[in-house]
Amino acid sequence: MKMILDTLLNRRRFLKATGATGAAAATTAGVGKLAGFTAASTTSTHVNARPGGETRVTKNICHQCPARCGINVYTTNGRVHAIYGDPGNPIANGKLCPKGHLGTQLLYDPDRFKGPMKRTNPNKGRDEDPEFVPISWDEAFDIVAERLNRLRERGESHRFAHFYGRGWGSSDAGLYGDFGKLYGTPNSAIGHASMCAEGSKRAKRATDGNDSYNSYDYRNTNYILNFGAGFLEAFRPYNYLMQVWGHMRTKSPKTRVTTIDVRMNPTMAASDRALMIKPGTDGALALAIAHVILTEGLWDKEFVGDFEDGRNHFRTGETIIPDAFQANWTHGLAEWWNGELKDRTPEWAEEITTIPAKHIYTVAREFATTRPAMAIMERGPTAHFNGTYNGMAVHALNALVGSMFAEGGLFYQMGPSYGPLPVSADDYMDDYAREMQGKHPRIDMAGTEKWPMAGTMMQECAKHHLAGDPYKLDTAMFFVTNPIWTAPDPRLWEEALKDVFIIDTSPYPGETAMYADIIMPEHTYLERLQDSPTYPFEGWPMAALRTPAVDPVYDTKHFGDMIIEIGKRINSPMADYYRELGDVENMLRHRAAGFANDPGDNGVNDFESWKEKGVWYKKPYHWRYWRGTFYEWDGEGYNIEMSEDEVKDKLMPTASGKFEFKSSFLENNANYIAREMGIAEDRVGLIQWVEPRHTGDGDLHFVTPKTPLHAEGRSANIPQAQAYMQPIVGGRGTCYLEIHPKTAQERGINDGDTVRLSAQVRGETKSILAVARYMPGHRPDTLVLPMEYGHWAQGRWATAQGRDMKPGHSGDLTENLSDPISGLACYYTAKVRLEKA
Numbered sequence: 162m163k164m165i166l167d168t169l170l171n172r173r174r175f176l177k178a179t180g181a182t183g184a185a186a187a188t189t190a191g192v193g194k195l196a197g198f199t200a201a202s203t204t205s206t207h208v209n210a211r212p213g214g215e216t217r218v219t220k221n222i223c224h225q226c227p228a229r230c231g232i233n234v235y236t237t238n239g240r241v242h243a244i245y246g247d248p249g250n251p252i253a254n255g256k257l258c259p260k261g262h263l264g265t266q267l268l269y270d271p272d273r274f275k276g277p278m279k280r281t282n283p284n285k286g287r288d289e290d291p292e293f294v295p296i297s298w299d300e301a302f303d304i305v306a307e308r309l310n311r312l313r314e315r316g317e318s319h320r321f322a323h324f325y326g327r328g329w330g331s332s333d334a335g336l337y338g339d340f341g342k343l344y345g346t347p348n349s350a351i352g353h354a355s356m357c358a359e360g361s362k363r364a365k366r367a368t369d370g371n372d373s374y375n376s377y378d379y380r381n382t383n384y385i386l387n388f389g390a391g392f393l394e395a396f397r398p399y400n401y402l403m404q405v406w407g408h409m410r411t412k413s414p415k416t417r418v419t420t421i422d423v424r425m426n427p428t429m430a431a432s433d434r435a436l437m438i439k440p441g442t443d444g445a446l447a448l449a450i451a452h453v454i455l456t457e458g459l460w461d462k463e464f465v466g467d468f469e470d471g472r473n474h475f476r477t478g479e480t481i482i483p484d485a486f487q488a489n490w491t492h493g494l495a496e497w498w499n500g501e502l503k504d505r506t507p508e509w510a511e512e513i514t515t516i517p518a519k520h521i522y523t524v525a526r527e528f529a530t531t532r533p534a535m536a537i538m539e540r541g542p543t544a545h546f547n548g549t550y551n552g553m554a555v556h557a558l559n560a561l562v563g564s565m566f567a568e569g570g571l572f573y574q575m576g577p578s579y580g581p582l583p584v585s586a587d588d589y590m591d592d593y594a595r596e597m598q599g600k601h602p603r604i605d606m607a608g609t610e611k612w613p614m615a616g617t618m619m620q621e622c623a624k625h626h627l628a629g630d631p632y633k634l635d636t637a638m639f640f641v642t643n644p645i646w647t648a649p650d651p652r653l654w655e656e657a658l659k660d661v662f663i664i665d666t667s668p669y670p671g672e673t674a675m676y677a678d679i680i681m682p683e684h685t686y687l688e689r690l691q692d693s694p695t696y697p698f699e700g701w702p703m704a705a706l707r708t709p710a711v712d713p714v715y716d717t718k719h720f721g722d723m724i725i726e727i728g729k730r731i732n733s734p735m736a737d738y739y740r741e742l743g744d745v746e747n748m749l750r751h752r753a754a755g756f757a758n759d760p761g762d763n764g765v766n767d768f769e770s771w772k773e774k775g776v777w778y779k780k781p782y783h784w785r786y787w788r789g790t791f792y793e794w795d796g797e798g799y800n801i802e803m804s805e806d807e808v809k810d811k812l813m814p815t816a817s818g819k820f821e822f823k824s825s826f827l828e829n830n831a832n833y834i835a836r837e838m839g840i841a842e843d844r845v846g847l848i849q850w851v852e853p854r855h856t857g858d859g860d861l862h863f864v865t866p867k868t869p870l871h872a873e874g875r876s877a878n879i880p881q882a883q884a885y886m887q888p889i890v891g892g893r894g895t896c897y898l899e900i901h902p903k904t905a906q907e908r909g910i911n912d913g914d915t916v917r918l919s920a921q922v923r924g925e926t927k928s929i930l931a932v933a934r935y936m937p938g939h940r941p942d943t944l945v946l947p948m949e950y951g952h953w954a955q956g957r958w959a960t961a962q963g964r965d966m967k968p969g970h971s972g973d974l975t976e977n978l979s980d981p982i983s984g985l986a987c988y989y990t991a992k993v994r995l996e997k998a
């Protein structure tokens with residue numbers, strides 16, 4: 162295997178594509194760029210003799226995680242040599258996380274693709290050399306367009322799919338919807354959200370009506386109850402969270418933090434209280450906390466409502482008379498109490514979560530009496546079969562303490578004042594495109610009776626393709642996603658993608674690229690022009706812009722321009738649409754035109770000033786809840802009192818217009834939930850305890866968290882990132898399986914031993930190897946292996962078996978099971994067996 166990879170990486174692609182063979186010499190563009198690059202390096206030798214040669218600073222956005230920090234990129238004589246946080250960017254504030262600086266390694270990664278290529282070996286597999294040969298961009302676009310035109314002629318355009326992951330903004334992922342509509346496929350695009358963090362979004366959709374992650378007013382909060390969010394290593398925006406952590410922990414009063422996790426991560430180590438929970442049981446804990454808040458009369462009466470007689474009638478085990486409770490901004494509390502919560506005592510929760518009841522009482526009282534307080538969560542509680550219900554129970558705590566839209570509480574992110582595009586896709590639809598609308602389901606079946614509440618189900622696509630149900634894919638184009646490695650049970654994807662024509666746009670030789678028929682390498686983020694409205698942050702709108710720091714190092718293109726170029730070649734009116742759209746820069750100029758009427762706080766009012774400052778933003782947030790009433794900003798203060806209808810329309814778009822403890826969203830799908838989750842139909846709306854379903858058939862829980870140097874699946878080929886991968890246990894240049902010493906010793910495993918982890922996947926035993934590292938801080942029943950490892954492609958450092966053994970890929974032990982409601986893949990729900998190898 163290693164030999165084949167070396168061959169792949171070093172001989173064929175590099176030598177050919179860099180122009181060392183005759184074939185490459187034909188691709189003039191590639192060679193030209195490369196020659197330019199070499200010349201620049203030569204010049205820099207000359208310039209080095211004059212210290213302080215020309216340095217240019219360009220504004221960009223880091224692409225290594227969804228935080229989207231604004232960066233200043235320092236380029237001297239055509240070479241990027243430094244990246245710092247942009248002091249003018251409100252997320253970065255001049256700072257970066259440890260990964261931000263490593264952008265130069267991604268730009269100058271020696272394993273990058275040097276230009277477009279096509280596959281000449283028809284056989285696909287881990288051990289097959291794709292035998293790529295360089296082609297021109299025109300040839301690449303023509304090959305793809307010809308396929309797409311042929312599909313359209315045959316009435317099979319739905320068999321083309323776009324897959325994407327970390328794409329942002331109107332200039333790349335934003336192009337998908339119109340492409341699908343004009344071309345005639347429901348599969349533009351299948352996003353990776355169901356393999357990421359969709360659970361917390363759906364929990365919010367089901368309770369407060371917003372299908373979104375929250376924005377948070379951390380600066381003003383006094384208590385954080387953190388359910389399984391890696392606040393100091395992953396949760397977004399990571400860099401900013403570290404900054405605001407400093408503020409929260411030094412202000413007066415100091416923000417108290419209680420962390421609920423299954424292992425001693427940096428966040429838990431830095432918190433005031435640690436609750437070491439059994440995986441998949443956060444819902445039980447949150448319900449018990451709610452139970453204490455109600456029985457002890459600690460809820461926020463102005464937000465939630467109160468008993469008519471002003472007395473507290475919530476008593477453990479006793480129902481209340483529904484009419485006796487007068488709800489205010491909430492819906493269904495009496496039914497929730499009577500149907501679920503009255504029995505959910507801390508003593509009950511102790512049995513399920515293993516957290517002592519007395520700690521649950523303490524935390525519940527602390528949380529409810531230290532205001533403002535918020536309960537936050539991410540993949541910990543949600544990447545399980547019961548994830549949406551767990552998440553709803555956590556989010557309900559925010560309603561109980563009156564934190565929705567309150568100072569020191571939670572909001573929803575506003576969008577930027579973008580201008581419209583110069584053309585509207587609706588004007589370019591032909592009869593065929595109209596006919597295709599709604600004709601076929603998506604290949605992932607999201608939004609159908611199979612997954613009615615899921616927005617996307619990428620992890621299902623391989624299975625569906627193999628079964629030909631709902632149909633077989635013909636052609637697929639990938640953009641910053643690599644499910645053949647990152648999906649649960651990725652080997653199924655290796656099977657599935659063998660007979661699909663694959664177009665990969667990765668600049669790097671990842672696993673998808675090894676299966677690709679056409680390589681259309683994208684610019685890295687330091688080489689491209691791209692917009693990005695902020696990921697949910699403090700609520701007020703913000704949109705950053707990335708500008709190229711250097712000319713493209715190789716013969717690459719912007720993904721948005723690839724879509725436009727393909728669109729222009731489709732035999733339909735859509736070709737005209739894309740000709741009118743022009744290119745990415747033209748689109749962004751139209752977007753920026755919207756700033757003229759709404760200049761940013763930093764003066765940004767057009768494309769040029771956006772480019773210069775790198776970010777447009779406009780404070781403050783427009784809405785605020787204060788002691789029973791919602792207010793809207795009038796330009797000077799939160800002075801406009803909102804009606805119930807306005808609150809429903811703008812802030813809590815549920816059926817009731819209130820925060821729902823009894824979810825109408827779930828009740829609308831009662832039949833499905835009852836069938837899939839075994840819950841009585843008349844109970845599905847209640848926030849409730851649902852047993853997790855663990856996969857793998859082992860005896861030890863298995864989690865694969867993100868570490869600070871970890872950039873999803875993308876940092877594995879950065880040796881500098883690998884060098885500090887596990888700050889707590891000292892994983893250097895490798896990655897250890899973190900294991901409680903007691904658990905290890907019971908199995909005769911010493912610190913440093915090689916171990917075998919096994920799990921049942923699709924009825925078969927699958928195993929990976931890893932090196933054990935004692936970690937007494939973790940739960941003894943839980944094994945921890947960060948997911949970055951076990952690549953079989955992606956570059957020389959990602960695959961090399963260095964000094965220490967690199968572990969296998971955690972995904973190989975992860976069954977493809979999803980939360981039926983959110984569709985989120987249950988990455989944290991496997992149970993595995995462990996033995997000395």
Ligand SMILES: Nc1nc2c(c(=O)[nH]1)N[C@H]1C(S)=C(S)[C@@H](COP(=O)(O)OP(=O)(O)OC[C@H]3O[C@@H](n4cnc5c(=O)[nH]c(N)nc54)[C@H](O)[C@@H]3O)O[C@H]1N2
Pocket residue numbers: 226227357358388389390391392394395396397399421422423424426438439440441442443538539540541542864865866867868869870871872873874989
């Ligand atoms: N450094 C870094 N930051 C990132 C990323 C990255 O790759 N690197 N990726 C970004 C992406 S794509 C995402 S989706 C987010 C994810 O952000 P998070 O969800 O915050 O990160 P994770 O590490 O997936 O999971 C958080 C924690 O859940 C814990 N956990 C597992 N099971 C349970 C459980 O049952 N209950 C509880 N309470 N905890 C549990 C894990 O031990 C882990 O500490 O991070 C983003 N930020």
Ligand SMILES: Nc1nc2c(c(=O)[nH]1)N[C@H]1C(S)=C(S)[C@@H](COP(=O)(O)OP(=O)(O)OC[C@H]3O[C@@H](n4cnc5c(=O)[nH]c(N)nc54)[C@H](O)[C@@H]3O)O[C@H]1N2
Pocket residue numbers: 224325326327353356357358639640641642643644647648649666667668669670671672673683684685686720865866872873874875948971972973975988
């Ligand atoms: N076992 C296990 N698996 C997991 C998780 C887990 O906890 N455990 N976590 C999951 C989570 S939260 C997420 S978000 C997913 C992420 O999984 P994916 O969506 O697959 O994303 P990545 O692995 O980060 O990157 C995918 C590809 O993008 C390519 N790429 C990098 N930069 C660029 C670029 O600038 N342009 C283009 N076009 N391509 C680029 C890379 O080469 C890589 O092949 O993984 C999930 N997978």
Ligand code: SF4
Pocket residue numbers: 223224225226227228229230257258259260261262398399400401
């Ligand atoms: S938190 Fe780090 S990796 Fe994420 S965008 Fe910011 S600097 Fe980049």
Ligand SMILES: [Mo]
Pocket residue numbers: 356357358
């Ligand atoms: Mo993610």
